[in-house]
Amino acid sequence: MSENLILRMESITKEFGGGVKALDGVSLEVRRGEVHAICGENGAGKSTLMKVLSGVHPAGSFRGTIEFEGRPVAFKSINDSEAEGIVIIHQELALSPYLSVAENIFLGNEVARGGVIDWNKTNQEAAKLLARVGLDENPATRISDLGVGKQQLVEIAKALSKRVKLLILDEPTAALNDEDSSHLLDLIAHLRGQGITCIIISHKLGEVMRIADAITVIRDGRTIETMPRADATEARIIRAMVGRELHTMFPPREPQIGEELFRVENWTVHHPLDPGRRVVDDVSFHVRAGEVVGFAGLMGAGRTELAMSLFGRSYGTGISGRAYKSGREVSLRTVDEAIRTGLAYATEDRKRYGLNLIGDITGNVSAAALGRLARLGVVDRHREYKVADSYRHKMNIKAPSVSALTGQLSGGNQQKVVLSKWVFSGPDVLILDEPTRGIDVGAKYEIYGIINELATQGKAIIVISSELPEVIGLSDRIYAISEGRITGEVAREDADQETLMHYMTMGRNGTP
Incomplete structure (x- = not known):
């Protein structure tokens, strides 16, 4: 093995029941001290490859060879790979919400003397690790009291406690806001400076282009190509991922907009645990048949709360206001009533609220x-x-x-x-909350096509998205929302990110 390579995976093939090949001869080489991104559509085999590497899929359950630091390895479990300095952080964080930060960091790797945990030493060592990841939290803080961004940093601190040499991050920013994502990417760059090699799986190509030194694309369980960052462009990565050119990220649609189908007037929603706080404040809007209306806002602006409160009062208390369907006032007091009225709500959290995963x-x-x-x-x-x-x-x-x-x-x-x-x-009005969150560019294109087809059928579509290019690319009109209030309405031809951000950051007094 070349002296500069820390990892080589050769001809990895992994099959599941029914002869389905998740990986078909995948090869990967990672250089010591680099950030290596792995890109591909959902289902391409990225996570499966990392589970093979980390021992989640043990040696013997796949074909091919793995060399780490110049030696052949055959990991039977995740404990084996961690003993060698390979640590994987999955997209679904593996932290116990009821334990403290320090307890989570050293869970299974306790700081003990004579079989008794040394809590002073545990908290001291945890504090040092938290400082390394830039997290200013008391090690005794319970995990459930931290936001997702800080929990991600705790996971990395836990990896550092295991003397990590190769850190694998699977979609690390999928559930983070822009600020937390930026902080995490800065941390990855800092770890690279300390000599820690990172593999990052991400569908966010802007982040890949910012942080990666090399990029490997996997499609349909096969390695397509590996490219240095200097030779990479988003268009080239997308072409390799989907096997075709995407000349535009949004399929074309000629709007055929009809009569007003749904109207909301003076809709107000109070927080369920703090009835004095207005989460949605006197909101009025409308959407017509065949129209796609976008809602743009920052985290906590009230977009999801608005949608859930309309859909059978699934959120909030002290709800007031009126809703009209085709000019007739309707009652939306229960989910069943909302469905019978012709409303549908696709939640932003499909795994928890949208699907029965088992x-x-x-x-x-x-x-x-x-x-x-x-x-x-x-x-x-x-x-x-x-x-x-x-x-x-x-x-x-x-x-x-x-x-x-x-x-x-x-x-x-x-x-x-x-x-x-x-x-x-059979709805007439579909509310789609973050319809492409956590999915790759190829699948996004298909979802956009489905949205366009539904609009062509005369459905009224409301799209809530944190990605401004998505809101602009899909919508015929866009409402900006800030602090629970609609602060602006922008036509498709006038929409750009600067205009929307101006409205999205506008306070209650009408100034940014």
């Missing part, structure tokens, strides 16, 4: 409209299967059959199941 695709697609499949109170299972299978084909859900468990699908395919569920419910 259920199959069939059950998830039919969940919001079982009554349409029942006769005399009994669900017609054959018809249910046929409906789900038709959506599998229409939405291009990549699964061997609709009997596949939803939790085993990639993020993009899970999102298509969510959309299938709500489209099957």
Whole structure:
């Protein structure tokens, strides 16, 4: 092995049940002290490759060879890989919310004397590690009292406690806001300066271009190419990821906008735990048939709270205001009432609220409209299967059959199941909250096409997104929201990021 290589994976092939090849001869070389990004569509095999490397998928369950620091290795468990200095931080953080920061950092690696934990030493060492990652928190703080961004830093501190040589981060910024993401990327650069090698899996190409020294693209379980950062462009990465040129990130649509379909007037929502605080404050807006209306706002602006409160009062207390469907006032006091009125809400958190991850695709697609499949109170299972299978084909859900468990699908395919569920419910108004969060550029393009098709069918679409290019690229009109109030309305032809950000940062007194 070249002296400068810390890792070589050669011809890695991994199969799951039914002969499905998740990895098909993948090779990867990582140089010592670099940040190496791995990019690819959801389901391409990125996370599976890292699970092979870290021993989550043990030696013997795959074919191919792994060399670390010039020696062949065969990890039977994650403990084996950590003993060699390879630590993986998964997208779903593995922290106990009820334990302290210090307890989480040294869990399974306790600081003890004679079998008794030395708590003073534990907290002292934890404080040193927290300082290394730039986190100014008391080591005794409970994990549940920290935000996601700080929890991510605790995970990295935990990795540093294991004398990490190769740190693997799987979608580390997927759940973070821009500020926390920027801080994390700065930390990764700092660790690189300390000689720690990092592998980062990310679908955020802007972040990849900012932090990576080299980029490997995987598609359909195969290595497509590895490129140094100096030779990389976002267009080249996208072309390698999806196997085709994406001349525009947003498929074309000629708006065919009809009559007003949904109107909200003077909608006010109070915080469920603090009734004196207005989370949504006197909001009024409308959306027409065939129109895509975007809602842009910073974290905590009240976008999701507005959507959830409209959808059967799923959030908030002391809710007031009026809602109209096709000019007629409607009651939206329960989720069932909202669905019967013709509303659908695809939540921003598909794993917690949008899907039954241990259920199959069939059950998830039919969940919001079982009554349409029942006769005399009994669900017609054959018809249910046929409906789900038709959506599998229409939405291009990549699964061997609709009997596949939803939790085993990639993020993009899970999102298509969510959309299938709500489209099957027969809505006139669809509220899509962060519809492409955590999915790659290829899957995003497909989701955008589905949104366009729904608008062409005459549905009224409301899109909430934290990505301003997405809001601008999809929407016919955009509302900006700040501190629970609508601060601006911008037509498609006038929309740009600077204008929207001006409105999004506007305070209650009308100034940024």
